[in-house]
Amino acid sequence: MPKVLVCDPIDQAGIDILSQVAQVDIKTGLPVEELMKIVPEYDALMIRSGTRVTADIIEAGVQLKIIGRAGVGVDNVDVPAATRKGIIVVNSPEGNTIAAAEQALALMLSLSRHIPDANQSVKNGQWERKKFVGTEVYKKTLGIVGLGKIGSHVAAAAKAMGMKLIAFDPFISAERADQLGCRLVDMDVLMQESDYITLHIPKTPETANLINAESLAKMKPTARIINCARGGIIDEAALAEALKNGQIAGAALDVYASEPLGESPLTELGKEVILTPHLGASTTEAQVNVAVDVAEQIRDVLLGLPARSAVNIPGLHPDALEQLRPYLQLAETLGNLVSQLVGDRVESLNIHLQGELANNQSQPIVIAALKGLLSRALRERVNYVNASIEAQERGIRVIETRDASICDYKGSLLLQAKGPSEEHEVTGTLLGDGEIRITMVDGFPINVPPNQHMLFTRHRDMPGIIGKIGSLLGSFNVNIASMQVGRQIVRGDAVMVLTIDDPLPEGILEEILKVAGIRDANTVML
Ligand SMILES: NC(=O)c1ccc[n+]([C@@H]2O[C@H](COP(=O)([O-])OP(=O)(O)OC[C@H]3O[C@@H](n4cnc5c(N)ncnc54)[C@H](O)[C@@H]3O)[C@@H](O)[C@H]2O)c1
Numbered sequence: 001m002p003k004v005l006v007c008d009p010i011d012q013a014g015i016d017i018l019s020q021v022a023q024v025d026i027k028t029g030l031p032v033e034e035l036m037k038i039v040p041e042y043d044a045l046m047i048r049s050g051t052r053v054t055a056d057i058i059e060a061g062v063q064l065k066i067i068g069r070a071g072v073g074v075d076n077v078d079v080p081a082a083t084r085k086g087i088i089v090v091n092s093p094e095g096n097t098i099a100a101a102e103q104a105l106a107l108m109l110s111l112s113r114h115i116p117d118a119n120q121s122v123k124n125g126q127w128e129r130k131k132f133v134g135t136e137v138y139k140k141t142l143g144i145v146g147l148g149k150i151g152s153h154v155a156a157a158a159k160a161m162g163m164k165l166i167a168f169d170p171f172i173s174a175e176r177a178d179q180l181g182c183r184l185v186d187m188d189v190l191m192q193e194s195d196y197i198t199l200h201i202p203k204t205p206e207t208a209n210l211i212n213a214e215s216l217a218k219m220k221p222t223a224r225i226i227n228c229a230r231g232g233i234i235d236e237a238a239l240a241e242a243l244k245n246g247q248i249a250g251a252a253l254d255v256y257a258s259e260p261l262g263e264s265p266l267t268e269l270g271k272e273v274i275l276t277p278h279l280g281a282s283t284t285e286a287q288v289n290v291a292v293d294v295a296e297q298i299r300d301v302l303l304g305l306p307a308r309s310a311v312n313i314p315g316l317h318p319d320a321l322e323q324l325r326p327y328l329q330l331a332e333t334l335g336n337l338v339s340q341l342v343g344d345r346v347e348s349l350n351i352h353l354q355g356e357l358a359n360n361q362s363q364p365i366v367i368a369a370l371k372g373l374l375s376r377a378l379r380e381r382v383n384y385v386n387a388s389i390e391a392q393e394r395g396i397r398v399i400e401t402r403d404a405s406i407c408d409y410k411g412s413l414l415l416q417a418k419g420p421s422e423e424h425e426v427t428g429t430l431l432g433d434g435e436i437r438i439t440m441v442d443g444f445p446i447n448v449p450p451n452q453h454m455l456f457t458r459h460r461d462m463p464g465i466i467g468k469i470g471s472l473l474g475s476f477n478v479n480i481a482s483m484q485v486g487r488q489i490v491r492g493d494a495v496m497v498l499t500i501d502d503p504l505p506e507g508i509l510e511e512i513l514k515v516a517g518i519r520d521a522n523t524v525m526l
């Protein structure tokens, strides 16, 4: 019988499902050394946010087939390490949507009516009616940052309470926002016009410290902000300062840059701040949902069936998967790359399967390309199961073509993505050893392996320009790992692709764009 190790508190409904097919050992709060010692015995791990499944643990888990995260965030699992070992990582992308939305709404109303402090005051034997006069949310403007699953549910409930809705989400179409009764605005307008702001976005390099001293300064002094999304999206020190100075009226947080929160200037503030210990998903219903959702997937995989919400590997027959895996990685990488080059919302994606690839089962490759394309906006919420639906809901038009006669390489994949203002295309292939190569950008031939940090420029092919970019990067202490230029004609247009060791420091892109002859520059993180 296979063995499952449950490392965090999971609802009994999930344990019951696992017990149908496996021996289930519940050992919560294990020290890392202990987990390392026993993990070789297990076929599956089931966790919540408490356990970190590092590359070392994955390496030690010689029998592991699946890691199940009862919740959304897989930030506590080394997913690339698991993928390398062919271990499926599954999550529950929707099991706690309602719970998190209701937590945000509860915090908004609690802030408006000072519920926590009023409650404490009565329990202390006081009767302070004047001290706790509140404000109504009716007819107030709610600014929703991130109009995905949770943001949409918040929008529906807030609308029913008579609130005016505005939203910022660069990856959502105006039609979708319209259906939800929201006016799409840019972030500055949202900060300026909102009486309440609620965050429902993933934590990404783009959203880290999105709410900082500068953006808080744009808020109304009567406005309040709520974060039930991820810690680190708000700069907590800047928020504490803004609250202390009366720059804004209130804040309610469920998530923090570092958890548990510990010492923080926020804990020293009064009724203008409400803090909860990451309770967004902590409802009986959500815990049953996520436990059942993930336990069913672990059970299925242990029975040799596909998982429905795998974040890293699609539900294919193992033989088909083995054959396609390198191409799926290629498609996902190119999807992610082209989405970052477009920068904005992608409206249409053309997927061209060329050479040997044109003879393959194309659907998983198309799905992998969409997963990569949407990963910038949705992070771990997008998987091989929901990528097509998510793309459809976002109004992305997908066109698939194939041409077996194109044979520059054995098989290659070309993705063309179009946004409201930009259009880009990238081609990639696999080398004999399965390594990915980007072979074309916007029609210019190159030959570059993808890298975590990259810089793409489009420039006029003229003497001195490459040197200037090199010196500029040097002056910002950026180390260049490799550099390539692709051009079609001498002294025409060209692209330059640099792989760099670290993320580009702030401000450097603006400097690059000032260099004479540079037409466009984009950073990419893969
Ligand atoms: N507090 C909790 O316990 C708890 C529980 C569940 C989920 N969450 C978190 O809530 C957040 C939202 O979850 P969801 O299920 O609604 O996710 P989702 O993927 O359905 O929606 C996220 C939305 O954010 C948008 N987005 C991405 N980058 C953006 C940016 N830079 N600016 C503006 N919008 C951007 C996306 O287009 C998408 O529409 C996630 O961070 C999730 O981890 C927290």
Ligand SMILES: O=C(O)CC[C@@H](O)C(=O)O
Binding pocket: 048, 049, 070, 071, 072, 073, 074, 096, 278, 280, 281, 282
């Ligand atoms: O309570 C949890 O396990 C975390 C909930 C939430 O942040 C998630 O990622 O699903």
